[in-house]
Amino acid sequence: MPTTDIVKLTQKGLGADADGRLFLRALPGETVEFDQDDGPLVAPRVVTPSTDRVAAVCRHFKTCGGCLMQHASEQSVADWKTEIVRLGLASQGIETNILPILTSPPQTRRRAKFAARRTKKGAMIGFHMRGSDGLVAVPDCQLVTPSLRSMIQMLEEFTVEFGSRKGELALTVTDSLGGLDVMVENGKELVDAMRVTLAAAAGRYDFARLTWNDETIVTRRAPAHQFGKAQVAPPPGAFLQATKEGELALTSAVQNALGDASIVVDLFAGAGTFTIPMAETAQVHAVEGVADMLETLDAGWRMATGLKRVTTEARDLFRRPLLPDEFHKKDGVVIDPPRAGAEAQTHEIANSAVPLVASVSCNPVTFARDARILVDAGFALDWVQPVDQFRWSNHTEIAARFSR
Missing domain, CATH: 2.40.50.1070 (OB fold (Dihydrolipoamide Acetyltransferase, E2P))
Structure with missing residues (x-):
């Protein structure tokens, strides 16, 4: 029976050998044996296990497709995900300070x-x-x-x-709640x-x-979530950060990125994950393509106390991105687009005079592409904060600070 050595993990969490063959649940440093007719994704038998191999914490792991990486140590997964972020930036010729990844605990996916x-x-x-x-x-x-x-x-x-x-x-x-x-x-x-x-x-x-x-x-009761000082009940199926711990990590990174900014635009604002916490110290204009989410954001803001002014605008930012003059007198921008990124909107931000950008992304590849646009326009990428709220998966969130 043939054997091979696993030399790396792909971005999808598959072990790969030097010939590019892909193996499910195999780790770098392992020797595995396999049946030659298993197909392109080979389920191997581990001959020599990696020191990073651990026992899965869930008894369903061997059969369930919900988790990918329970067989790998937490530190090895953290290093792998951080490296994915670094490689994404390197592909665009960008180097920066990558902060230690923040990982949500087990049993926190809400x-x-x-x-x-x-x-x-x-x-x-x-x-x-x-x-x-x-x-x-x-x-x-x-x-x-x-x-x-x-x-x-x-x-x-x-x-x-x-x-x-x-x-x-x-x-x-x-x-x-x-x-x-x-x-x-x-x-x-x-x-x-x-x-x-x-x-x-x-x-x-x-x-x-x-x-x-x-x-x-x-x-029967408002299905609300606590965003800063407000309780917001998003529409059915609306976007929500996967864990409360991940949400707080991203929110803290955004607030650190914008510092003392007093007038902020929140792009792809959703139901107010970042808008409401930022409103504790800044006036915020929230822009989102789904009007129902803005209605729940506005309702939550109006019921809360101790918040500065929040305005909302329903707008398709892919078809009608905010233009440079619409950022006039704004101290900072938050942008949290879908996985496809926001290339057109990022170009408009790059052409504006806004001094600070807090960028949040769920895709290291499109994040790096859009980061290149800002860097070429004179922004510095000061730091990147990886956040792993999709524990045991191949997904990584990113928050970052860009400054002129």
């Missing part, structure tokens, strides 16, 4: 998208196997909050009542009688809010 399927004996709630539509039950998931994990049995009962054996429900569940916020996709087409039945079920299961196929059935 939102999860479960697959739910009725079975002959009841229902199964879990995640798909890697590269398969097979479903794995995860009653002891070590990724999500204890509150979410304790709700799995209740979600099974809900699936028995409203699911179908012909298809699979997608249940996005969020652990909010008001309780469980449940959004169901791929459900049956709604009729009036079903709306009544679903509303009653939400009461029995004590959901804070229940949304079915984009229609909110009932809101």
Whole structure:
């Protein structure tokens, strides 16, 4: 049986040998043996383990596709993710101070998208196997909050009542201050009688809010989250930082980046993750493409005390980025775009006179591309703060400070 040595981890967390063959759950420094006909992603048998190999903390790890890196030590994962950030910047010819990565603890993911399927004996709630539509039950998931994990049995009962054996429900569940916020996709087409039945079920299961196929059935309590001094209840399925610890790490980095800025623009503001905390010391103009998120941001700001003025603007920043003169008299900018980055908007910031930019990104590649635009315009990239709130995955968040 052939063997090979693993020389590196790819950005997707796959072990690679010198010939470029990819191996699931293999680590650099390991010797593995494999069947030659296993295909391009080979599941190896470890002959010589790495000193970074550890026992997985979750009993579902071998079959579940929800986590990628539980077989690697925390320090090795931190080094790997930091290196991904460094390599992304190096590809654009940029060097800077990369701060130690901040990693969210286990059992802190406050939102999860479960697959739910009725079975002959009841229902199964879990995640798909890697590269398969097979479903794995995860009653002891070590990724999500204890509150979410304790709700799995209740979600099974809900699936028995409203699911179908012909298809699979997608249940996005969020652990909010008001309780469980449940959004169901791929459900049956709604009729009036079903709306009544679903509303009653939400009461029995004590959901804070229940949304079915984009229609909110009932809101029994505000599914709010604490952003600084305000409580904000984002719309169903709206973007939310994966963990509270990750959110606080990014928020702190943004505040440190902007320092004493007193008039700030928050681009891709969402429901106010950064807007509300910044409003404790600065006037903030929040710009976001989804009007519903701005409405919840505004409502949370108005109900809070001790905050400076916040204004909002619904605007598609990909089609209509803010222009340089719209940054006139602004002390700082926060920009937190989707994974695609914000190339057009970054060019407009580069052409403005704004002195400080706090950049947040979930994609080291597009972050580096947009960073190059700012650096070419005379900004210095003072530091980068990696944040690992998607623990045991290949995802890394970034916060950074640019100054003229």
